[in-house]
Amino acid sequence: MKAKSYAKINLSLDVVGKREDGYHNIKTIMQKISLYDEIEFRKIDRGFNLKSNVSSINNDDNLIYKAWKCMCEYKNRELPIEVTLKKNIPIAAGLAGGSGNGAETLKAINKLYNIGLSIEELREMSLKIGADFPYMLTGGTVLASGIGEKLERLTDFNGVSVLIVNPNYGIFTKSVYQNISIEDNRIDFDKIVESMKYKSAKKLKGLLENKMEKVVFKNHPDIALIKCELENFGATSLMSGSGSTVFGLFDDDIALNKAYLYFFEKYKNCYKAVTVGGEDEI
Incomplete structure (x- = not known):
């Protein structure tokens, strides 16, 4: 299974306040752009294997692996998968490249293993991995608030x-x-x-x-x-x-x-x- 994993930009970002749990409440307009990473997923016999053109992310401390672990914990069993990632989006760049990769991993495993979770259920599950996940799972032109989990769909801003x-x-x-x-x-x-x-x-x-x-x-x-x-x-x-x-x-x-x-x-x-x-x- 092949996927595109688009970058996002913030068309304004306000930091509204700090929460008791240490997170910050924000308000932002999020928009995907045509710059994307290329990912291929395939089922394997056992375990998790990530291959990438960027060696620094070929380990367990990345959002693809964390998304895989999240799905395994949900099903209470291993869901063996190999992920091949061609990274085009700069890392730690404010473009949510890693979150996008993780979001695509959730969707891919959901399909490959016929788990049957809705996008809403995936969004709720994904919040424990990262605040950008709910938006990256759905895309579009969105006004996000809270820590990024409250999404209000706006008139599309495509084609700019x-x-x-x-x-x-x-x-x-x-x-x-x-x-x-x-x-x-x-x-x-x-x-x-x-x-x-x-x-x-x-x-x-x-x-x-x-x-x-x-x-x-x-x-x-x-x-x-x-x-x-x-x-x-x-x-x-x-x-x-x-x-x-x-x-x-x-x-x-x-x-x-x-x-x-x-x-x-x-x-x-x-x-x-x-x-x-x-x-x-x-």
């Missing part, structure tokens, strides 16, 4: 051109949360959602905001510079998630291509993409 720029290193989400200060002012999501209906980068200029940027930009001024340079090319730009990736939305493909040529000279992890629903993953 995106340039992805990653500075060739990752940032751990936990360290960003540990250093963030909760601000009193809230992001105006109603205005953003209303403007998204036009599917225009220009209409979103000055509206998108990520409350994690302040923490990340303080320690990584090069990421702030990427955002500034994308805007100089005419993009509506924002850091995705907790970084390190910055994206630019473009209405003009000529401007996008100019930006791509500029950034590709500096960063190998630079990709042209488009916003998608993600319904064709598996």
